[in-house]
Amino acid sequence: xxxxxxxxxxxxYVWEIPPTFRDDMRVPARLYADExxxxxxxxxxxVVQLVNTATLPGVIKYAIAxxxxxxxxxxxxxxxxxTRLPQGVISPGGVGYDINCGVRLMVSLTTVEEIKPLLxxxxxxxxxxxxxxxxxxxxLRLSNPELDGVLHEGARWLLGKGxxxxxDLDRTEEFGRIPGADATHVSDRACERGRAQLGTxxxxxxxxxxxRVAEVFDQPVAARLGIYSENVAxxxxxxxxxxxxxxCEDYVSRFQKTVRDYGIxxxxxxxxxxxxxxxxxxxxxxxxxCAANFAFANRQLLxxxxxRSFKQVLAGRIKDFDLHQVYDIAxxxxxxxxxxxxxxxxxxxxxxxxxxxxxxPGSAGLPDDLRDIGQPVLIPGSMGTASYVLTGTTEAMxxxxxxTCHGAGRVMSRAKAKKMVRGADLRQQLKSRGILxxxxxxxxxxxxAPAAYKDVSRVVEVxxxxxxxxxxxxxxxxxxxxx
Amino acid sequence: xxxxxxxxxxxxxxxVRGRSxxxxxxxxxxxxxxxxxxxxxxxSSVMRETEVEGVDRxxxxxxxxxxxLYLEETHCEVYDRFHILEVxxxxxxxxxxxxxxxxxxxxxxxxxxxxLQVKQTPEGFEATVxxxx
Numbered sequence: 001x002x003x004x005x006x007x008x009x010x011x012x013y014v015w016e017i018p019p020t021f022r023d024d025m026r027v028p029a030r031l032y033a034d035e036x037x038x039x040x041x042x043x044x045x046x047v048v049q050l051v052n053t054a055t056l057p058g059v060i061k062y063a064i065a066x067x068x069x070x071x072x073x074x075x076x077x078x079x080x081x082x083t084r085l086p087q088g089v090i091s092p093g094g095v096g097y098d099i100n101c102g103v104r105l106m107v108s109l110t111t112v113e114e115i116k117p118l119l120x121x122x123x124x125x126x127x128x129x130x131x132x133x134x135x136x137x138x139x140l141r142l143s144n145p146e147l148d149g150v151l152h153e154g155a156r157w158l159l160g161k162g163x164x165x166x167x168d169l170d171r172t173e174e175f176g177r178i179p180g181a182d183a184t185h186v187s188d189r190a191c192e193r194g195r196a197q198l199g200t201x202x203x204x205x206x207x208x209x210x211x212r213v214a215e216v217f218d219q220p221v222a223a224r225l226g227i228y229s230e231n232v233a234x235x236x237x238x239x240x241x242x243x244x245x246x247x248c249e250d251y252v253s254r255f256q257k258t259v260r261d262y263g264i265x266x267x268x269x270x271x272x273x274x275x276x277x278x279x280x281x282x283x284x285x286x287x288x289x290c291a292a293n294f295a296f297a298n299r300q301l302l303x304x305x306x307x308r309s310f311k312q313v314l315a316g317r318i319k320d321f322d323l324h325q326v327y328d329i330a331x332x333x334x335x336x337x338x339x340x341x342x343x344x345x346x347x348x349x350x351x352x353x354x355x356x357x358x359x360x361p362g363s364a365g366l367p368d369d370l371r372d373i374g375q376p377v378l379i380p381g382s383m384g385t386a387s388y389v390l391t392g393t394t395e396a397m398x399x400x401x402x403x404t405c406h407g408a409g410r411v412m413s414r415a416k417a418k419k420m421v422r423g424a425d426l427r428q429q430l431k432s433r434g435i436l437x438x439x440x441x442x443x444x445x446x447x448x449a450p451a452a453y454k455d456v457s458r459v460v461e462v463x464x465x466x467x468x469x470x471x472x473x474x475x476x477x478x479x480x481x482x483x
Numbered sequence: 484x485x486x487x488x489x490x491x492x493x494x495x496x497x498x499v500r501g502r503s504x505x506x507x508x509x510x511x512x513x514x515x516x517x518x519x520x521x522x523x524x525x526x527s528s529v530m531r532e533t534e535v536e537g538v539d540r541x542x543x544x545x546x547x548x549x550x551x552l553y554l555e556e557t558h559c560e561v562y563d564r565f566h567i568l569e570v571x572x573x574x575x576x577x578x579x580x581x582x583x584x585x586x587x588x589x590x591x592x593x594x595x596x597x598x599l600q601v602k603q604t605p606e607g608f609e610a611t612v613x614x615x616x
Contacts, residue, residue, distance in 0.1 A: 044492045071492040073597035073613045097592045097615045192557055203590050204616050242556050245592045245615075249549050252596060257538050269541065269596035410493045414616065443520055444590060 002047050004038065007031065013466050016062075017051060024055040024267060030062040032400075034462055037067045040411050040454060044071040046078075052267045053081050058088020058276075060348060061341060064400055066355050067462040068409030068454060072096070074270030077354035077410075080403040083276065085336070085347045089264070090281045091273035092251040092288070094351030096332045099248060099288055100295035101206075101239030102173070103378040104303060104328040105389065107225075108310070109320035110232045112212040112478070118313060119210070119436060123479040125309040126208055127438035130302055131200040132483030138199035138301065147195055151183045154293030155300040155328075163304040165325075170367045171376075172328040173357060176296045178335075182286035186243075187250050190287075194243025194294055199301030203441065203483035205448055206238040208306065209380070211387065211475035218472045221373050221391060225326050227473050234323055235387060235475070236302050237380050239332065240295035247291045251284045276349055285334070292333060299328055326389065327376035331356050331406040339401050350401045358392035358404035358469055377469055381408050381456030383437070383448060383482075384430055387475040388460045395467035404469035408456035414447040421449040436479040445482060486514035495591070495614045502607035504540070505567035508547055508575060511612060512565040515548055518614065519589050527580040529560055532568075534576045540601040543575060544610060548594035551579070559584050590616050 007015040013032055019025040029050045033041060041047055046069045053075055054063035060082050069078035074093035083089055115122065131138055142150065149157045155176030158164040169176045183191075201208060211233040216222045227233070240247075255272035258280045259265075264273065274281035307323050314321040334351045341348075350357075359366055359375040366375055375392040385408070396402050412420075423442025426449050430437050439445040463469040485506075489496040497514045501507030535550050537543030555561060562581035569576040597613040 046492070073494060073595040073615055077493055093595075097595075189553060189557075193553070204592075246553065249593050253537070253542060253546055253549075256542050256596070268598055270599075272596070413490045413492055414495060415488055415490065441590075 004042060013462050022051060025051060027054050027059050028062050029054045031065045032462055032466055033067045037454065037458060037462065041069045046071040046076040049076040050079060052271060053079060055267055056081065056083060056089055056091065056271065056273060057264060058083035060084045066405040067459045068405045068407050070409045074268055075353040078405065079353045080355045080400055081351045082348040082401045085349055086277045088276055088349060089273035090276045090285060090334055090349050091271060091351060092248050092255065092284055093270045093272060094353055095288060095334050096353055097245045097248040098239035098332055099244035099291035100330045101332045102295060102299065102328060102330040103380055104236040104299045105233060105326040105378050106303060106323035107227055107231060107233045107326055108323050110318055112230050112232060114318050115232050118317065119479055121313045122210060123436045123438050123481065125313050126306060126481045129309045130208055130305045130481060132481065133203055133440045136200045137196045140198050142195050142198060147191055148183050150198060150297045151186060151290035151293055152181045153177055154296040158297055158300050164300050168300060168303065168325045171325040172296060173330050178289040178292040180286055181289035181293050183290050185283040185287040186247060186290050190243050190246035190250065193246050194241060197241040198298055199305060200241060201238050201302065201483050202241055203444055206483060207383065208481040209235045209477050210479040211235060211477055213473055214476040215474040222473050224373060225376060226324050227326065227389060233475055234306055235380055236299050238298060240291040241298060243294050244291035247287045251287065255280065288334060292330065327378060329356050329378050352403055354406050355403050356406045357402055358396045359402045360392045360394040360397045363397065377404055379405060379407060379456065379460055382450040382453035383477055383480045384435060384450035385456055388471060389473040390469040391472055393467055393470055396469065400468050404463045405459050408453040408459055410452055411454050412452040417449050417452040418443055418446045421446045421451065435477050439482040484510050484513040486510055488518060489611060491613060494616050496611060498611045500607060500609045504608055505570050507608040507610060508544060508567050508570065509565045511544060511548060512551055515591065515614065516563060519591055526582065527564065528582045530578060530580050532578045536574055538573060540572050541596060541599045543573060544601060545594045545596055547575060552589060552591060552593065555589055592616060
């Protein structure tokens with residue numbers, strides 16, 4: 001049984017489980033948390049899951065957990081794990097089923113005061129125009145060559161078709177296209193599931209949210225990102241839909257045999273992996289890149305539908321309603337990066353499972369106009385609380401492979417949330433606080449009740465104080481659209 | 484059906500039993516549907532037959548549940564009656580019945596292998612399955 005006694009404080013808010021804790025650990029496990037968040041992490045199996053990831057072949061430095069850590073399936077949610085290349089492994093479970101689940105933030109120069117009288121109309125237009133729910137169909141019917149284009153080109157495929165702007169791509173992680181995509185390693189089933197789903201939100205914790213910029217912590221950096229106090233912003237949270245789920249299923253199932261073939265012993269079968277350079281490992285990497293590109297394109301098409309909804313309702317009634325992209329980030333991904341470890345540049349495969357890339361100032365891979373301030377990082381909260389905009393830091397590069405937290409993190413099971421909260425009551429409560437909710441499923445809404453999540457402000461405070469993310473602005477919800 | 488929901492912070496999990504391997508697989512399908520909260524599909528209007536492979540019982544169980552999710556999503560259907568027609572440790576053939584899903588949608592992304600073990604018990608078989616939602 002793992003308890004607080006097994007954790008050694010190594011710095012303020014940083015805890016370590018030494019590799020002597022369990023015979024199969026190859027590196028220490030590190031956890032970023034204050035005392036309360038640590039108690040929450042220890043209340044379920046998330047820390048055991050973190051320790052399990054420290055056993056993967058080729059793992060380097062530490063298995064890391066962010067303060068929003070919670071129990072997942074295999075890897076904990078809120079985890080970061082880097083493996084040394086070329087000898088380390090790549091694990092589909094370390095990315096998860098919703099490959100490149102992520103967040104996009106757009107802002108306008110419209111003020112909250114201007115939009116408030118029209119907020120009902122905006123919310124209903126968003127709900128009507130942005131398909132949601134698991135089985136929903138998107139606005140495009142993709143032919144085989146078109147789907148191939150999406151899988152290989154990502155959000156770039158939508159450029160020139162009226163669905164994307166050059167500035168959108170500049171402000172997207174990896175510029176909206178992960179290199180190395182090869183659709184010959186994507187199954188027909190995955191393609192079949194994804195074909196009609198481009199431009200759809202899905203269900204679960206996915207959402208579109210209209211926000212107000214409630215607080216700005218760093219005025220100059222916020223202004224560089226186009227974020228001004230009391231202006232309107234929109235977040236999109238979704239991923240690669242059925243296409244990504246199927247790719248993960250295909251490879252997790254296939255790798256059940258692969259680990260036996262390579263003689264890899266693991267404490268949990270969901271951690272299955274393959275040597276990075278192996279045929280199986282490379283094929284997963286190529287397929288994962290396809291799903292990641294699909295997800296970038298999915299959020300891009302949704303951004304187009306949101307802009308169209310704003311225009312439909314606000315044109316001729318409000319000035320400056322156009323939405324400009326702040327950034328688009330992934331929080332379920334494996335990426336090939338170079339990091340400095342013990343004074344050497346080392347090539348690693350960084351698995352981020354419910355954690356966000358947070359590259360610091362000067363890092364390669366950032367748009368030229370943001371290189372001096374670091375990568376924008378988007379941390380959505382639960383629908384009744386707040387969300388944050390951060391920037392990546394040099395400390396994150398040094399401590400966490402350029403990574404930080406990804407959200408609030410759950411503390412309550414879905415079953416318990418549904419017992420405690422009625423969806424219709426929650427919608428009414430949020431309405432009384434000035435937050436409109438449009439949701440396809442009242443029980444799904446209850447599962448996502450704010451009480452089921454940790455305090456996002458507390459999570460963000462930890463990463464800010466440790467220095468692996470820098471607070472720029474806080475957003476508060478005005479309207480939430482859910483599947 | 485012989486299953487119970489297990490607490491899980493972010494996803495859904497259930498423990499399922501069956502006096503035989505076919506019953507375990509059928510009960511797991513019922514359990515997944517029950518946790519999804521879609522309820523009975525109504526008068527059956529569609530029947531599907533499928534074959535599933537796996538390298539062992541655990542893989543067979545996961546692939547079987549994911550096959551159901553795949554067919555529900557791609558055909559816009561909900562199934563609520565399942566019959567395993569043939570089974571070995573690595574292969575199954577099944578028929579299942581349901582109807583078009585209409586506005587009802589599954590909230591489950593996939594069945595996972597997390598801590599999964601199909602155990603033989605004095606009464607038959609038992610497994611605990613975690614679903615990603």
